[in-house]
Amino acid sequence: MYRDKFDIIIAGAGCAGLSLAYKIHLQSELKLRVLLVDKDPKEHNDRTWSFWEKSDNLFSPIAARVWDQIEFGSAQSNHKLSIAPYQYKLIRGIDFYNFIKKALGHDQRFEWHIDDIQRVDSNNTIAQVHTIDHTFQAEWVFNSIVDRHQMRNQPAMYLMQHFIGWEVKTSRDCFDDDIPVFMDFSIAPGRETHFMYVLPFSKNKAIVEYTAFSEELLSTEAYEEGIRSYLKNRYKCTDFEIISKEQGIIPMTDAYFQRQPQPRVINIGTAGGDTRGSTGYTFLNIQSSTDEIVELLLQHKKPLPKASVNLKYQIYDSTLLRVLHERKIAGASVFDILFQNNKTTDLLAFLDNSSNILTDLKIMTSVPIHIFLPAALKSFGKHIPRLFKK
Incomplete structure (x- = not known):
């Protein structure tokens, strides 16, 4: 079997993998040999990323559209809502892929292997990515492929x-x-x-x-x-x-996503817990995590980023998931109540991990307490033991 050795392997060339690759590309002082592995050559417009932010991120210049307002509708009401100082932005998948592939194509540090990843493993000194036809080795593997079996086998919503x-x-x-x-x-x-x-x-x-x-x-x-x-x-x-x-x-889900499942494997994207469990919000969490990884690489430190969704928001997500799962109130009614009774900018901050405790309390007391409080207590009881894990 063919073997080759790299400094870094990026397993999965989606949003997380390509974001990390591009940020490494921008740092010429990182003298690393990097391999990207994905079964898809990324030649089609297969997805769209939308997000809100107050200032530009690295990929904002390729946004296809930018808006200063959003519309929310339900059977009971319809609202056109200003979101200033936020802007709502749309990036087309094909624009993102082409932008990054063009940059990496001129960087001799990077190679791209089109193949189906079978498994990723590591010991204390080396990590391996096994595809159908090859085995590649690296000092670190950054993996964005979700282990759905491991996720489903947890006691989780x-x-x-x-x-x-x-x-x-x-x-x-x-x-x-x-x-x-x-x-x-x-x-x-x-x-x-x-x-x-x-x-x-x-x-x-x-x-x-x-x-x-x-x-x-x-x-x-x-x-x-x-x-x-x-x-x-x-x-x-x-x-x-x-x-x-x-x-x-x-x-x-409120399942636990391991950031470092093996000694030399770091999970990124949804696989690493960068997705908000109740909303699917991911894009800017990925940018935060990959920024931190590159900064750690530049400092010659272990490239293990902290959780982009902290315990507070994990408990909030778990609470909403429990309410939706138990169907004691319609999901449409929950969001209608939230948008009618709160400032839009407060909700956006709450949803993108940047709200303060006063905003959190205002939002939490705007929903039916008799439904949400029991769910919140169960979620708190489930998640709080993580504070005491070493």
Whole structure:
């Protein structure tokens, strides 16, 4: 079997892996030989990342759209909300891939191997990535592939955020391109947590996505019929071209994600706990973790970043997941209450790990206490022992 040795292997070339690779590329003083391994050559627009921030991050210049307001809708109400000083930004997957691949293509420190990763392991001195045809070795492996078996085998709440989105071009102007639809729950009255999500590029071009939070996936036909119905009922639009499709499943769980599962393996992205368990919010958490990894590499220290989602937010996420799982209140009602009774900027801070305790208390007391308090106590009891683990 062919073997080769690198300083760093990045296992998985998604958002986390490519973000880390690009940041290493920017540091010419890091004289490292780096291998990226992924089965996908990243030549298609297979996903979109959306996030809000007050100032630009490294990848903000490639954002396809930037907005200063968002729309929230439910069966009871509809709100157009200013989010200043935040901006809501959209990055297309293909733009992200091409931007980073172009940079790495001119950097002789990097190699790319297209293959299916079978497993990652390590001892105290060396890590290995095993693909179908090769075994590669490195001092460190940064892995973004989620071990779903390990995650599912924990005593944890587990839902999925699952979606299908279409990028459509309509025959006439249909969309308000000054405002994205952040969540529209009007499509699914009742206790199901289903909503539409619309990101307009122009008045006749947008990503329209059907999203659900649940334990089971829907049929492809159910998502796509939901998109067609929404275009027809809200926008009176039946004549359109589907430019591209995207589909995804994001784990919504309070399971524990190990940052360092093996001596020479560091998990990043969702695999390393960079995803908010109740919302799927990931992009900027990845940027924080990968920034820290590169800084540690520059200092010749162990490249183990701290948790990007701290224990406080893990407890908050676990509480909301428990409420959604037990269905004592409709998910749409929870979000409707939150948006009606709180400042939008406070909610965004709460959702991106930057709120203070006073904001947290205001938000937590805006929801039905008799439902959320028992869930919070159970979540606190589950998570607090982690404080005392060595």
